Amino acid sequence: NAGVTQTPKFQVLKTGQSMTLQCAQDMNHEYMSWYRQDPGMGLRLIHYSVGAGITDQGEVPNGYNVSRSTTEDFPLRLLSAAPSQTSVYFCASSQDRPNTGELFFGEGSRLTVL
Amino acid sequence: DQQVKQNSPSLSVQEGRISILNCDYTNSMFDYFLWYKKYPAEGPTFLISISSIKDKNEDGRFTVFLNKSAKHLSLHIVPSQPGDSAVYFCAAKATHNFNKFYFGSGTKLNVKP
Numbered sequence: 001n002a003g004v005t006q007t008p009k010f011q012v013l014k015t016g017q018s019m020t021l022q023c024a025q026d027m028n029h030e031y032m033s034w035y036r037q038d039p040g041m042g043l044r045l046i047h048y049s050v051g052a053g054i055t056d057q058g059e060v061p062n063g064y065n066v067s068r069s070t071t072e073d074f075p076l077r078l079l080s081a082a083p084s085q086t087s088v089y090f091c092a093s094s095q096d097r098p099n100t101g102e103l104f105f106g107e108g109s110r111l112t113v114l
Numbered sequence: 115d116q117q118v119k120q121n122s123p124s125l126s127v128q129e130g131r132i133s134i135l136n137c138d139y140t141n142s143m144f145d146y147f148l149w150y151k152k153y154p155a156e157g158p159t160f161l162i163s164i165s166s167i168k169d170k171n172e173d174g175r176f177t178v179f180l181n182k183s184a185k186h187l188s189l190h191i192v193p194s195q196p197g198d199s200a201v202y203f204c205a206a207k208a209t210h211n212f213n214k215f216y217f218g219s220g221t222k223l224n225v226k227p
Contacts, residue, residue, distance in 0.1 A: 004157070031213055040123075042116070042203060043158070043217035050213055058214065090157055102148055103205075103215060105157030 002026050006091050006106035013081040013113045021076040021109050023091030031094045032074040033103070036060065036087040043090065049074055081113045117141045118206050120218035128226050133191040135221050137204035140185065144206040144216075149178060149189050152201045152220070161202075162189070194225045 007022045033048035045058030049068040065077040092103040145166035150158035164171040177190045201220045
């Protein structure tokens, strides 16, 4: 009963380094997304995908890349980390339904950029 | 500009009393609303939702009220329990763009024993 699994849970980077946050779900959900949580800002959508091969930008996409080669996986890439990307990142999935379809979240990945 | 707002960063209530968490939204196209609960070091978990065709939805101790004319929703927890202490996020989405969820900044609820 894994649900949504994120790795790593914690990561410290230096400015300019690159890394990938991994996200996998085993619920056969079509929709997957990445959010960042910052104090006083709530959860803000970075990128999302409505199915394999399809991705789109959310509210705060700059500095992040995504791809969706399989239904299960949706990695988030930081190509050149900046201190402004210090945050807690959450991956979420749901069935792709308009009037229902709550999001299921992973446990989060705390990223610090020095 | 945030389309979903939770103006109270924190709320403290006594065990057994009612907790009322509020949320306002600005986008009139939003037609589905959700509440999530988040404990420290965990991801948010779904709590309760409401469609814009209703003005109330109840699930055990949790009730969500929607006032479309005021663009306001609230979550009532009765009776409040210490285990309810968490951060509560409200979220909204629109049918025409149903893959985008918009979240408020959260309200930290503390239920005192």
